[in-house]
Amino acid sequence: MKSILSTVVIAALILLSGCVSGSPPQTINETPLTRITDIDSAGLFAADQDGRKLAVSRRGLQLLDLESGSRQKLSSESPTALAWSPDGSALAAAFPIANYETRLELYSAQGALLHETLLPVALNQMVWSVRGDLLVTGFALKIYSFGGNLRQVLYRVTTEQVVERVLADTSLKPATAKKLTPIMQSVQSVVFSPQGDELVFAKLHDPPAFAPYLQLRYMNWENGSERSLGKIPLQPIQFFWSGSENSVDVMALAESFSLSLWPPSESSSEDLLTPFYQFAKGRLYYGEKLVADWGDDARLQILVDGRYLLAQKGRLYLGEGLPPVPHSVYSKKSWTLCRWRFEGLITSDEYLNLLEEKP
Amino acid sequence: MSCLLRLLGLICLGLCFTTTLCFTTTAAAEDCIECHKKETPAAVDQWQASSHAPAIGCSACHGTDHEAILKGDAPADAKVCGRCHEDAYHEHISSKHGMGLHSGWGCTRNLESRDPRECRFCHEEGSTQPKTNVQCARFLAQTSEMGSLGCNRCHQVENSCASCHTNHITDLAAVRGPESCATCHMGPDHPQWEMWQTSRHGVLFEALGETAGPTCQRCHMPNGSHDVSSGITMSPAMVQNPLDHATRREEMVEICMQCHSRSFAERELKSGDVILAQSQKLIREAEAVIRDLADRNLLVPSLQDRPEHPLRGHELVLDGQMLYEDISHIERLFFKMKKYDLAKTVKGAFHQNPAYTHWYGNAELKMTLVDIKAEAARLQSRAAPAAEKSASEVGEGSPFRSLEKELQILKRKRDRGAIDAEEYSRSKQELFERLPRER
Numbered sequence: 001m002k003s004i005l006s007t008v009v010i011a012a013l014i015l016l017s018g019c020v021s022g023s024p025p026q027t028i029n030e031t032p033l034t035r036i037t038d039i040d041s042a043g044l045f046a047a048d049q050d051g052r053k054l055a056v057s058r059r060g061l062q063l064l065d066l067e068s069g070s071r072q073k074l075s076s077e078s079p080t081a082l083a084w085s086p087d088g089s090a091l092a093a094a095f096p097i098a099n100y101e102t103r104l105e106l107y108s109a110q111g112a113l114l115h116e117t118l119l120p121v122a123l124n125q126m127v128w129s130v131r132g133d134l135l136v137t138g139f140a141l142k143i144y145s146f147g148g149n150l151r152q153v154l155y156r157v158t159t160e161q162v163v164e165r166v167l168a169d170t171s172l173k174p175a176t177a178k179k180l181t182p183i184m185q186s187v188q189s190v191v192f193s194p195q196g197d198e199l200v201f202a203k204l205h206d207p208p209a210f211a212p213y214l215q216l217r218y219m220n221w222e223n224g225s226e227r228s229l230g231k232i233p234l235q236p237i238q239f240f241w242s243g244s245e246n247s248v249d250v251m252a253l254a255e256s257f258s259l260s261l262w263p264p265s266e267s268s269s270e271d272l273l274t275p276f277y278q279f280a281k282g283r284l285y286y287g288e289k290l291v292a293d294w295g296d297d298a299r300l301q302i303l304v305d306g307r308y309l310l311a312q313k314g315r316l317y318l319g320e321g322l323p324p325v326p327h328s329v330y331s332k333k334s335w336t337l338c339r340w341r342f343e344g345l346i347t348s349d350e351y352l353n354l355l356e357e358k359p
Numbered sequence: 360m361s362c363l364l365r366l367l368g369l370i371c372l373g374l375c376f377t378t379t380l381c382f383t384t385t386a387a388a389e390d391c392i393e394c395h396k397k398e399t400p401a402a403v404d405q406w407q408a409s410s411h412a413p414a415i416g417c418s419a420c421h422g423t424d425h426e427a428i429l430k431g432d433a434p435a436d437a438k439v440c441g442r443c444h445e446d447a448y449h450e451h452i453s454s455k456h457g458m459g460l461h462s463g464w465g466c467t468r469n470l471e472s473r474d475p476r477e478c479r480f481c482h483e484e485g486s487t488q489p490k491t492n493v494q495c496a497r498f499l500a501q502t503s504e505m506g507s508l509g510c511n512r513c514h515q516v517e518n519s520c521a522s523c524h525t526n527h528i529t530d531l532a533a534v535r536g537p538e539s540c541a542t543c544h545m546g547p548d549h550p551q552w553e554m555w556q557t558s559r560h561g562v563l564f565e566a567l568g569e570t571a572g573p574t575c576q577r578c579h580m581p582n583g584s585h586d587v588s589s590g591i592t593m594s595p596a597m598v599q600n601p602l603d604h605a606t607r608r609e610e611m612v613e614i615c616m617q618c619h620s621r622s623f624a625e626r627e628l629k630s631g632d633v634i635l636a637q638s639q640k641l642i643r644e645a646e647a648v649i650r651d652l653a654d655r656n657l658l659v660p661s662l663q664d665r666p667e668h669p670l671r672g673h674e675l676v677l678d679g680q681m682l683y684e685d686i687s688h689i690e691r692l693f694f695k696m697k698k699y700d701l702a703k704t705v706k707g708a709f710h711q712n713p714a715y716t717h718w719y720g721n722a723e724l725k726m727t728l729v730d731i732k733a734e735a736a737r738l739q740s741r742a743a744p745a746a747e748k749s750a751s752e753v754g755e756g757s758p759f760r761s762l763e764k765e766l767q768i769l770k771r772k773r774d775r776g777a778i779d780a781e782e783y784s785r786s787k788q789e790l791f792e793r794l795p796r797e798r
Contacts, residue, residue: 345766
């Protein structure tokens with residue numbers, strides 16, 4: 001199922017990026033790469049935004065200082081998610097404990113364990129907002145003789161507290177519970193906005209006497225406002241926030257489409273022309289241009305200064321020469337305007353006009 | 360011979376019919392009486408002394424299913440009485456006594472300012488017939504015991520002739536006196552009994568009898584009519600219906616003219632109309648103060664921080680479905696103003712009671728408005744230091760917070776139609792000018 005979905009994703013990405021298969025790829029494959037360390041097969045890695053510290057899954061979790069080369073073992077277990085805070089002061093790592101239990105650990109940039117907490121879910125997404133909120137989504141499926149129950153939850157984790165917001169709490173018919181079990185992870189898609197203040201997720205509905213379906217929902221997690229974007233039959237699904245920030249691309253097993261989050265305006269169509277990176281199946285596109293093709297199993301993280309980390313065949317390399325990535329920086333104005341737009345205090349056009357106002 | 364046989368046949372048939380009828384009524388009553396002489400002796404005594412006793416037995420009204428009677432599934436309600444008392448029944452159900460009094464709300468279908476959602480309090484979807492189990496927020500907020508003893512004893516009048524006539528007494532002397540109305544038409548929300556009693560009408564009645572002073576029934580149930588709305592130009596919520604005002608007014612003038620001149624009656628009633636309009640203006644002024652506070656989220660407790668209104672959730676409710684509990688103090692003052700003071704002023708005027716019109720009514724109405732404005736000022740001044748404190752605490756965030764608050768106020772005003780789209784947009788643009796500019 002996973003491979004089918006991947007095929008769909010890559011096919012859709014190619015379509016979205018302007019069908020480049022006929023043109024000769026201008027790759028940066030020849031650019032010299034510096035080997036940094038070994039990495040577990042399919043192991044995770046994450047560098048902070050400045051590219052000074054690197055967390056890597058290598059027989060557990062290790063912290064590397066890319067400048068000095070020093071190395072520190074943080075855990076003997078391998079994480080299922082890694083994320084650096086936007087200011088690089090904290091590293092979040094998630095470890096699966098049981099089917100629906102996850103341990104979350106928060107480390108300082110120096111590798112000191114700051115906080116540890118258990119979440120009663122299987123991890124789905126872990127991100128930091130540009131403001132510095134650690135956000136985790138997860139799910140828990142309980143099977144009973146008479147059906148099942150699916151909880152989808154969003155957590156905001158700080159060292160002081162864990163704030164829970166239930167995204168969905170759905171009772172399932174026996175047939176749905178049976179059908180859902182093998183594809184759980186793939187129907188639990190969540191994507192956060194570039195700022196991390198909003199998310200799009202699929203909420204499962206299983207009404208009696210009707211087929212189960214996924215309702216696609218758009219939420220501002222800070223005030224809890226949410227609205228429906230539409231619904232599709234129950235199937236594997238993935239979301240990608242598009243470059244315009246005003247739409248989300250939906251890659252479902254049966255179809256792919258784009259969902260507008262806000263009414264289109266002239267400004268938003270200009271946004272669409274701004275190039276952005278898309279990476280899938282070892283291929284990197286910048287806008288419509290294929291930049292590199294490292295092979296199917298390659299994994300990539302692009303740093304803010306155009307350097308990049310490439311994991312390939314159990315080794316992690318550092319490269320350079322990519323166009324710099326415009327970095328998301330916290331702006332109180334942008335954050336607040338987004339929330340106002342969601343609450344209906346300002347219109348979509350007012351939002352865009354106010355956002356573009358120069359000092 | 361054949362004529363004789365035919366005559367004998369008719370006599371036999373007549374005897375059989377009479378015997379059957381008597382047997383049915385007597386047997387039905389006798390079946391019940393043996394036990395009910397012990398169980399409910401007053402009911403039996405009253406029935407035996409009533410005009411029903413010779414012909415109408417227990418089962419004629421109560422049916423024969425004793426279990427259903429005990430469970431309350433076979434009530435001897437207004438429909439049962441209406442099977443024989445057709446005219447009285449139809450007058451009753453078409454009057455305000457028969458129109459959704461469970462909700463404390465008359466029909467507003469012809470009013471310009473009506474809220475279409477009001478219909479569901481009294482009507483099933485698609486039906487013009489009032490339903491008995493209409494919803495009333497104040498009723499729904501009570502315990503079932505309070506609902507039964509405190510609300511329904513009066514509001515059951517919609518479907519219960521017994522509300523006035525009692526269950527088994529048929530002697531009209533029991534309902535022809537003004538005391539009969541006093542059970543419900545008294546107290547702080549509509550003290551018609553008290554205001555009539557101390558008006559010239561009531562005093563003359565007490566001193567010289569009905570020929571000198573009219574009773575409730577003489578003006579509101581003229582010639583024994585059960586249409587108690589005859590001549591009344593306003594709803595229980597004290598809103599006048601312009602469509603039938605002239606007709607209703609003429610009905611009342613005709614009644615007044617039994618003792619007074621037309622010009623006197625018209626002048627007096629017109630003065631009542633003016634007092635109603637003046638008083639409603641004060642109510643609207645108070646309502647605007649409270650709505651503005653709600654827009655600014657200054658009510659304590661706020662709409663979100665209180666139990667949901669049984670019919671409208673977290674909305675601000677200031678109409679006929681307003682509660683007197685789980686509300687802010689200023690709303691409680693408004694409840695008193697609208698439910699008590701307004702009623703005393705206006706009904707005092709129409710019942711010719713100067714003390715109720717002025718001191719219990721008008722003066723209280725205006726003093727409560729003073730209280731409401733003072734409470735509004737207190738709430739506003741209470742919020743101001745809190746806003747300053749929060750602004751200093753959040754540092755650079757404060758301009759956003761203050762703008763957000765003002766945008767929320769504007770949105771609430773726009774949502775309830777207090778400002779039009781143009782003013783909304785203009786006011787927002789003014790606020791946007793104050794938006795901090797980031798470098």
